[in-house]
Amino acid sequence: MKCDRCDNEATVQEISIRNGARIEIHLCEQCARQAGLAAQTATPLAELLTKYVLATGIGATIPARSMPATECPKCKLSWDEFRRVDRLGCPDCYAAFEGQLGPLLERAHEGGLRHAGKVPARAGRRHAGRSEQDPVADLAQRVAALRKQLEQAVATEQYEKAAGLRDQIRRLEDMSAGPAAGTLPDQ
Secondary structure, three states: OEOOOOOOEOOEEEEEEEOOEEEEEEEOHHHHHHHOOOOOOOOOHHHHHHHHHHHHOHHHHOOHHHOOOOEOOOOOOEHHHHHHHOOOOOOHHHHHOHHHHHHHHHHHOOOOOOOOOOOOHHHHHHOOOHHHHOHHHHHHHHHHHHHHHHHHHHHOOOHHHHHHHHHHHHHHHHHHHOOOOOOOOOO
């Protein structure tokens, strides 16, 4: 591949995301130095670390089970292949790559550790009398909805609305801690 600035062979590649667009720049070593990009060292860091671990015997103390999976046992999809295509090969991939997928899912869900999606409308109709059956779950759901509204109000700088929502949340939380936790106030 040729350098984007001159006709020499490109040895340095910079990939950046600007305004949601992926931008790739291919430069020769000289143009990369001029642009202030660090050229790759003669020995990759991963190779140096591997040599160090093998020389010191640290790797022998790590149990094989804690090592991340590199391939799904069922469909033979490798972790590198998954990272390239962004799709898992089969349901067993979730178990095989569990340790590696966890941080990815946390980032995708903005730090959330569990899914907090919507309840389908037909499920709501099916459980129309649910608040009499499980008032604590209904209360928790209402508090979660109010917290979401509070975040939106603060983000849009609607501070009076945010204060009202905060007070509603406090009242509901006080009710859940009080002796009459089974009774819910009207909104």
